Amino acid sequence: MTDQSSNQMWGGRFAAGPDAIMEAINASIGFDQRMAAQDIAGSRAHAAMLAATGVISDSDAQAIREGLLTVLSEIQSGSFQFSTALEDIHMNVEARLKEVIGEPAGRLHTGRSRNDQVATDFKLWVRDQFDAAETGLLALIRALLTQAEAGADWVMPGFTHLQTAQPVTWGHHMMAYVEMFGRDLSRVRDARARMNESPLGAAALAGTSFPIDRDMTAQALGFDRPAANSLDAVSDRDFALEFLSTASICAVHLSRFAEELVIWSSAQFRFVTLSDRFSTGSSIMPQKKNPDAAELIRAKVGRIYGANTALMMVMKGLPLAYSKDMQEDKEQVFDAADNWMLALAAMEGMVKDMTANRDSLAAAAGSGFSTATDLADWLVRVLGLPFRDAHHVTGSLVAMAEAQGCDLPDLTLEDMQSVHADITDDVYSVLTVENSVNSRQSFGGTAPDQVRAQIKRWKALV
Numbered sequence: 001m002t003d004q005s006s007n008q009m010w011g012g013r014f015a016a017g018p019d020a021i022m023e024a025i026n027a028s029i030g031f032d033q034r035m036a037a038q039d040i041a042g043s044r045a046h047a048a049m050l051a052a053t054g055v056i057s058d059s060d061a062q063a064i065r066e067g068l069l070t071v072l073s074e075i076q077s078g079s080f081q082f083s084t085a086l087e088d089i090h091m092n093v094e095a096r097l098k099e100v101i102g103e104p105a106g107r108l109h110t111g112r113s114r115n116d117q118v119a120t121d122f123k124l125w126v127r128d129q130f131d132a133a134e135t136g137l138l139a140l141i142r143a144l145l146t147q148a149e150a151g152a153d154w155v156m157p158g159f160t161h162l163q164t165a166q167p168v169t170w171g172h173h174m175m176a177y178v179e180m181f182g183r184d185l186s187r188v189r190d191a192r193a194r195m196n197e198s199p200l201g202a203a204a205l206a207g208t209s210f211p212i213d214r215d216m217t218a219q220a221l222g223f224d225r226p227a228a229n230s231l232d233a234v235s236d237r238d239f240a241l242e243f244l245s246t247a248s249i250c251a252v253h254l255s256r257f258a259e260e261l262v263i264w265s266s267a268q269f270r271f272v273t274l275s276d277r278f279s280t281g282s283s284i285m286p287q288k289k290n291p292d293a294a295e296l297i298r299a300k301v302g303r304i305y306g307a308n309t310a311l312m313m314v315m316k317g318l319p320l321a322y323s324k325d326m327q328e329d330k331e332q333v334f335d336a337a338d339n340w341m342l343a344l345a346a347m348e349g350m351v352k353d354m355t356a357n358r359d360s361l362a363a364a365a366g367s368g369f370s371t372a373t374d375l376a377d378w379l380v381r382v383l384g385l386p387f388r389d390a391h392h393v394t395g396s397l398v399a400m401a402e403a404q405g406c407d408l409p410d411l412t413l414e415d416m417q418s419v420h421a422d423i424t425d426d427v428y429s430v431l432t433v434e435n436s437v438n439s440r441q442s443f444g445g446t447a448p449d450q451v452r453a454q455i456k457r458w459k460a461l462v
C-alpha cells in the first residue's frame with residue numbers, strides 16, 4: 001500500500017491530512033478490495049448510462065469504460081497498488097482510473113455517491129454468494145440422494161434422546177437431511193429474489209438532479225428493478241442479514257449432520273466409514289482415523305452465526321440513511337460466506353465418499369428393544385387391547401428380556417404368554433426390524449416404498 005498525505009477526493013475542504021489512527025480506523029481497502037470486480041462493473045454500467053442520458057459525452061464514457069477494464073486487469077494480475085490513504089475500493093479504483101485516462105475520470109462520479117456505490121457493489125457480491133450457496137446445496141442434496149437410493153431399505157436404529165427408539169432406514173435418515181438442505185435452498189432462492197433491486201442512482205441519500213436512468217443501470221447489472229426509495233436503498237443491509245441468517249440456519253443443519261458423522265464413524269458405532277480423503281491421522285496414535293472435516297463443519301456455525309449477530313448489532317438503532325457503521329458489514333459477510341461455501345463443499349465430499357456399513361447398521365437396528373412399539377401395536381391390532389394396556393404389557397416383556405439379557409424376538413412364546421395369555425406365535429412376525437420398517441407406510445414414514453417415493457420427488461426437483 002502506498003501513502004498520500006491528503007485525500008485527493010475531498011482535499012478542497014481540508015487543510016490537513018488524517019491522523020494515522022484515523023486512517024487506520026477509517027480504511028476498508030484491506031478487505032473491500034474483494035469487491036473490485038463488482039465496483040468496476042457498477043461503474044461501467046453507470047458510465048454507459050450517463051452517456052445514454054446525455055449527462056456525459058460518449059467519448060468520455062468510452063474512455064472511462066475502457067480505462068476501468070485496464071484497472072480491473074491490473075487488480076486481477078496483482079500489479080495494482082492499493083492505497084490506505086484512498087480508504088476504500090471505490091476511491092482506489094477511481095484514483096487509478098484518473099492516472100490511466102486523465103480528465104474524463106473525474107466525470108464518472110456524476111449523479112452517484114459512494115453510498116449507493118457501496119450498496120450496489122456489496123449487493124452484487126452477496127448475490128454471487130447466494131448463487132454459490134445454491135450450487136453447493138444442490139451438489140450436497142444430490143450426494144445425499146445417491147446415498148439414500150443405495151440404502152433405501154437398509155435398516156438402522158432410529159433415535160430419540162440418542163437412545164434406540166424404532167428402526168428406520170438409512171435412506172430415510174439421509175432424506176431427512178435432504179429436507180433440511182432443501183429448505184435452505186428455498187431460503188437462498190427466496191432471499192436472492194428479494195434482494196435483487198438496484199441501489200445505484202440513489203446517490204448520497206436523496207437521489208440526484210441529473211436525468212439518470214436507473215432502470216438502465218439496474219438492467220445492465222442483472223437487477224430486476226431499481227430500489228424504489230433512495231433513503232432505503234443506501235441504508236438497507238437486509239440482504240446481508242438475510243444472507244447471514246440463511247447461512248446460520250444452514251450451518252446449524254451442517255453441524256447436526258457433522259455431529260452424527262462424528263458419532264457414526266466412532267469405533268463404538270461403526271455405522272459409517274469416512275474416506276481417507278476426508279479424514280486425518282494422529283501424530284502419536286497410529287490406529288487413529290479422525291473425522292476432522294466433520295468436526296470443523298460442526299464448529300463453523302460458531303463464526304457464521306457470530307457474523308449474523310455482529311451485523312444485527314451493527315445495524316440496530318442506525319438512523320437513516322448511510323452511517324459509516326455500515327462499513328463493518330463486509331468482513332462479517334466475507335468470512336461467513338467463505339466458511340459456509342467451504343463447509344458445504346466439505347460435507348458434499350464426505351457424503352460422496354463415505355461408506356455406510358450395512359451390517360453394523362442392521363445389527364444395531366435390532367438391539368435395544370427397537371421393535372417394542374411394533375409389539376404394542378400388534379397387541380392393539382390383533383388382541384384388541386387399548387394402547388395404554390398394550391404399552392404396559394410390552395413394558396413387562398421388555399423388562400423380562402432385559403433381565404434375561406436377550407432381545408424381544410429371543411423371548412419364548414411361554415415367556416410371552418406368562419405376561420399375556422392370548423399372545424400367539426404370530427407376534428414374532430412384527431418383531432423383525434425389516435417388518436417393522438416395512439409396516440411404516442404412512443406418508444413420510446420410514447418404509448422403503450415411502451422413502452423411494454420421496455427420492456423420486458426430489459430427483460425431479462434437483
Ligand code: ARG
Binds near residue numbers: 087088114118326327
Ligand atoms: N467504505 C465505505 C463503506 O464500506 C464506502 C461508503 C462510504 N461513504 C461515505 N459517505 N463515507 O461503507
